[in-house]
Amino acid sequence: MKGTKRFLIKSETGSNLSEADSDYTIVVDDYRTKTETEGGRLIKYKKRVLSDLFGQSPPPTVTALVELALGTYAADRLVKRGPTGAKDDGEEMLKSRQIQILYPVVDVEKWQPLESELNHAVSFISRDNFQYRFIDAIDENQSIDEGAGGHCGQLPETDSVALFSGGLDSLGGRFYLADEGRNPHFVSVDHGRNVGHLVRNFDHLFDGNLISIGVDEEFSAYENTQFTRSFMYFAFAAAVAVALDVDDIFVPENGVLSRFSSLGSGWTTTRTVHPLFVKSLNRIFDELFPDRKVQISNPFIDYTKGEVVNCIPNKEDIFFTRTCPHPRELSQKKDAAGHPYNCGECIPCLIRIIGLVNSEHNIQPDGLLLDKNYFLDFDFSTVSAETIAQSDQSRQSSLSVFLLGLNAHLSFAYRVQTSTQKELVSSNPELLDSDIYGLYEGFSKEMFRTVEFFAAENPTLEDYVTEFLSLEDEELDCLN
Structure with a gap:
């Protein structure tokens, strides 16, 4: 795939939109829906999990954020980057790609000012050139009234949200946050690679205070780096935070990988919890949710991996974690x-x-x-x-x-x-x-x-x- 690749993200909103300005269509839909994509690339998620948390359909801004992140992740998976071919350069291992995202939203005035910040944030974590453009959705039935939201009364009392992947850092975060007196609701995003099974190994540590949101790619992926996956994780975490009426989102990752100072910019590994990306996404959340203070923070930003592991009291739990993102x-x-x-x-x-x-x-x-x-x-x-x-x-x-x-x-x-x-x-x-x-x-x-x-x-x-x-x-x- 050479040159700029242009993707239109479609969901129930904007289903009548012309596809003339795009090369490919990505359809985002609910797990329970049998969608006819007509050549589009389909990615599904368990929308019911969010609906149950809100007690109704999530507000349009929440839905748009989640589905934009899912569409971005799908586009990332669909465009093969390949090596640079620079034999003598050990740092620049990957080609940068040109990817444009066209996304119809019902409250375009809220989203259009964020295009530049999104371009910068996603380009930074992906080492590519992402360009976003938001346009009016064609949907006569959807209101832009955000509503007050609400959450399921069966959930435990909580003061924050934390991501949990089944890896060492997220397991260390579970114990660290408890020691700090925090009571987060944990969120896992099951997008394959046996994540769901890994997380189930730790059910005994959460007493029902963890939800898993399934994501299913119904297309053939060409790229395995998945650098944009943290945008998807953070979007789901923000959705859960809004539903539970809390503002703090914790994303535990050791500072060596988070800061990335010990590696050059072209390495084939993640910098998806880098402080610059977190700051940029927090600015986006400020604009999307002006009546709240939804903010991501990394409790392990100044911890080595060894210090993170020391937060885990039970040695046996360590052996059930997996760090490797591409096994x-x-x-x-x-x-x-x-x-x-x-x-x-x-x-x-x-x-x-x-x-x-x-x-x-x-x-x-x-x-x-x-x-x-x-x-x-x-x-x-x-x-x-x-x-x-x-x-x-x-x-x-x-x-x-x-x-x-x-x-x-x-x-x-x-x-x-x-x-x-x-x-x-x-x-x-x-x-x-x-x-x-x-x-x-x-x-x-x-x-x-x-x-x-x-x-x-x-x-x-x-x-x-x-x-x-x-x-x-x-x-x-x-x-x-």
Whole structure:
């Protein structure tokens, strides 16, 4: 798919709209509806979950936000990006795409001023050029009266909303928020990849205070990166917050991945809870819900992965989490106790390994539940920083991605360990902030403790790191 791709998002609203100005149509509909798309790409969600929360159909602004995010996610999945083809550039691994979204809304005066902010926010998280255009919907039956809303009386009393994915960070968030005296209602978005099964592993921790919203793609996807999925998550979280009459939305993700300072901008992994994206989306929520103060925050923005894992009191719960966002053939792979596997090759898995090894839970290599544990099993003497194959960088998980990610984090951690804060600020201005600097000081120590942990059984790892960082004898021992 070359050039700009133009998508029209259609739902019950705007069903009579002309499609002349678009290349493709994305139809967003309810799970229960049998929709004839006539060549359109169909994505469904369990609209009834939101209707039950509101006690009626959600307000038009809520519905429009959710369906816009779903349509954006579908467009993201439908346009293949491919590699850049730049063999010597280890940071720019992906092509940027040109994607235009046309969306009819019943209160166009509210949405049109947000086009620029949405363009910026979604382009930032996707590493693409997204352009939104809102037009009047053709729907004589839909009112723009938002109404007061309301929520189901059977739900537990709550003071906030928190996202829960079944991963380490969201599990850590569940315990952290409880320790802080918060009582959130948890929201899970089940968009496949075995998310629903993962979340059910933790039913015992929520006592009914968790809802799952199903999303189903009824089209053949061409792209696997899914960088826009957090827009979908946040839209559902905002909808639930409005329904429950609360303003705080918590999205727990460790600061190393959230801030993304230790990786270049082109890496094949997520920065979907980056502070800049969160700020931008909060500005959008301010305009969409002017009578409220719906705001997203990340309680772990200054936490390393190891510190997040330490928030989880029960070691056994850790083994039921999955961090890997693209397990492919691992989706059904489990050990004898039913614990899911992680691929061990991608950037999120790399950060997971570092977090588990550095936690207080004393987790050993055979308890990491990895399909591939390169730290332990790979012969690092067979490669060098100059000879790492980059031919399959377009994949999100591979030996190349693992090694390039390891190199990037080693280089960053080494600079943090051996430079002053003033020296670091010249290349990473955000490290002037003491909290951010403290985050990466802690992470750099975790990085080198991880090397020491695995090098005890795999000496080729120590030799590789020593050569890669041009260290003197025994200098590595001083870096943790």
